[in-house]
Amino acid sequence: MENFSSIKQGAQSPAAAIGAVPLTADAQASHPLRFGVAQFDRYDPLAEIDELAEWGFDYAEPAGVKIMQLSASEFSATVERARDCRIHVEAMCTLLPADLKVVGPAVDLARLRDYVGRALARAEALGARTIMFGSPGSRNLPNGFSRDRAWAQLQEFLRWTGDEIVRNKYGSVIAIEPLRKAESNIINSVAEAYQLVLQTNHSKIQIVVDFFHLVEEGEDPKILLKVKDHIAHLHFANPRGGRVFPRQASENPDYAPFFANLRAIGYRGRLSLEAHTSDFHADAPRALAALGQMAGLR
Numbered sequence: 001m002e003n004f005s006s007i008k009q010g011a012q013s014p015a016a017a018i019g020a021v022p023l024t025a026d027a028q029a030s031h032p033l034r035f036g037v038a039q040f041d042r043y044d045p046l047a048e049i050d051e052l053a054e055w056g057f058d059y060a061e062p063a064g065v066k067i068m069q070l071s072a073s074e075f076s077a078t079v080e081r082a083r084d085c086r087i088h089v090e091a092m093c094t095l096l097p098a099d100l101k102v103v104g105p106a107v108d109l110a111r112l113r114d115y116v117g118r119a120l121a122r123a124e125a126l127g128a129r130t131i132m133f134g135s136p137g138s139r140n141l142p143n144g145f146s147r148d149r150a151w152a153q154l155q156e157f158l159r160w161t162g163d164e165i166v167r168n169k170y171g172s173v174i175a176i177e178p179l180r181k182a183e184s185n186i187i188n189s190v191a192e193a194y195q196l197v198l199q200t201n202h203s204k205i206q207i208v209v210d211f212f213h214l215v216e217e218g219e220d221p222k223i224l225l226k227v228k229d230h231i232a233h234l235h236f237a238n239p240r241g242g243r244v245f246p247r248q249a250s251e252n253p254d255y256a257p258f259f260a261n262l263r264a265i266g267y268r269g270r271l272s273l274e275a276h277t278s279d280f281h282a283d284a285p286r287a288l289a290a291l292g293q294m295a296g297l298r
Contacts, residue, residue, distance in 0.1 A: 132177050139184065210234070234269070235272050
């Protein structure tokens, strides 16, 4: 894990410039969480990976749909740049584009499998260990379509994807992301994602718990206690103000019970910020300091 205090001597860090208190080296070395930034809104954490390292983040989480738009030469250059940085890609969000359907009557299995095969290979080349399956456009049920059939299609897709990871001996897992009803008409809660994981019954299929969606759907954070053995990743944003970067631990009363339950289950893994911002260079380091405070690191 990279040192949160590794800022060039004589230079003021962005976190210090905005009044945020950075984590101490001792706290950073001992804590169980790794903090990153997922691609969202108008910023690209892979393009900003040097800045993320300077601010004290542990990794970058680019979007799979963006990675798949790169030409072969562009992707090769991206891999080299990511490998040369002090921190690296450890996760990938948004696996599928909206027009690549997983459920419904218009699923093109040949196209779907070709895309997923190439996406998994690119994720592996970048070093991603958790790949998020949110992708509401690809999984939303068409009007009038059987929910039971869609549920079976989701399991078929997830099992095949998990098998592809195993067959190629990749180091990644797929994490099902529950999304609020405003974005998706299926898999809206952690409990529902947990049910899908159990029924799919594949070691490479797990869950990402997104704090924003959890709060928006009014789900009790105690659900973390039930699903603890299947949590592969976390996403985080402040629902107040429209899914924004957190600024301080006291701004939202929902923060404390969420982190209390993370401590109760002994979660040791990654947590990515995934939020809107009008000033990424100010909000990202401030949010990192706030996360450190919420996690009890300072």
